Amino acid sequence: MKLKLFLILSVFLTENKGFIHWLEHNLLTCPFKSYTGLDCPGCGIQRSFVALMKGDLVSSFKLYPATIPILGLLLFAAAHLKFDFKNGAFFIKMLYIGVTLIIVINYIFKIFTNQLI
Amino acid sequence: MSEEQFPGEEPKKNEQEGGLSPETNPESASLKNEGTTMPVEPSTTSQQGTGFPPNNGGFPPPPNNGGGFNNGGFGGMQQTLPNATIVLVLGILSILTCCCYGIIGLILGIVALVLSKKDRELYAANIGAYTESSFKNLNAGRVCAIIGLILNILYLLLCIVLVAMFGFAALSDQDAMREALQNMQ
Numbered sequence: 001m002k003l004k005l006f007l008i009l010s011v012f013l014t015e016n017k018g019f020i021h022w023l024e025h026n027l028l029t030c031p032f033k034s035y036t037g038l039d040c041p042g043c044g045i046q047r048s049f050v051a052l053m054k055g056d057l058v059s060s061f062k063l064y065p066a067t068i069p070i071l072g073l074l075l076f077a078a079a080h081l082k083f084d085f086k087n088g089a090f091f092i093k094m095l096y097i098g099v100t101l102i103i104v105i106n107y108i109f110k111i112f113t114n115q116l117i
Numbered sequence: 118m119s120e121e122q123f124p125g126e127e128p129k130k131n132e133q134e135g136g137l138s139p140e141t142n143p144e145s146a147s148l149k150n151e152g153t154t155m156p157v158e159p160s161t162t163s164q165q166g167t168g169f170p171p172n173n174g175g176f177p178p179p180p181n182n183g184g185g186f187n188n189g190g191f192g193g194m195q196q197t198l199p200n201a202t203i204v205l206v207l208g209i210l211s212i213l214t215c216c217c218y219g220i221i222g223l224i225l226g227i228v229a230l231v232l233s234k235k236d237r238e239l240y241a242a243n244i245g246a247y248t249e250s251s252f253k254n255l256n257a258g259r260v261c262a263i264i265g266l267i268l269n270i271l272y273l274l275l276c277i278v279l280v281a282m283f284g285f286a287a288l289s290d291q292d293a294m295r296e297a298l299q300n301m302q
Contacts, residue, residue, distance in 0.1 A: 037295070084250055088254075089253035090257070096257075100264055
């Protein structure tokens with residue numbers, strides 16, 4: 001366990017620049033965006049994740065506000081399935097509703113401020 | 118459901134004729150029916166069939182306190198529901214795959230809902246046999262799947278509406294699309 005953690009950390013820390021560089025230049029293209037030129041509700045999450053990996057919280061939030069809550073939700077769900085917290089299911093539900101609200105509000109906001117194109 | 122409601126209504130009439138209070142459970146109603154002179158009716162048998170869940174529902178209060186002893190006596194633990202984890206994971210993933218025109222998320226959500234329905238029936242069949250936390254997980258996953266399903270359907274509808282409004286040719290041509298959008302405003 002400790003060895004695994006050490007290996008993962010070492011990969012992230014020693015090849016930090018290389019990994020992010022590779023990630024940044026290998027973004028998956030959104031089929032909706034490549035076909036229509038319009039943003040889909042999930043567009044921006046990869047750029048946002050790369051910004052987060054660089055440690056730039058503000059630009060990560062600006063690119064896609066739901067990235068940090070989504071990561072938190074995934075981590076918490078994994079931890080809950082592993083350790084079985086007392087009210088874990090309830091918190092997962094609430095986090096999920098929050099994430100969906102953020103995504104929907106963000107998309108509507110984008111539509112009304114003409115950031116789609 | 119409607120078939121079950123009809124036999125459910127008949128005993129009520131019987132109760133009113135017999136002067137029973139409406140709060141008496143279907144068990145006593147079915148007993149009354151057996152006591153009165155129509156034992157062979159299919160409604161009474163179906164009433165007994167529907168009367169079973171309340172019976173099971175009547176037992177579980179002890180299981181919450183003493184059920185542990187019973188299960189401990191068997192030497193077995195309370196099992197987790199078989200699909201609870203899968204339903205939770207699928208429900209969470211159903212919203213993250215909102216790219217690809219909402220189709221992947223739609224499939225995941227439907228699969229999660231079907232699995233959760235099976236497990237809910239399993240849990241309702243014998244409540245004491247499965248852990249409560251796994252049931253909570255299952256319900257959380259179900260809620261997530263429903264929300265994800267709704268959002269994916271909305272997104273799919275949006276795509277269809279866009280195609281219907283502008284057509285494929287304008288959509289695949291970005292400049293024409295931009296002009297069409299600017300004309301709208």
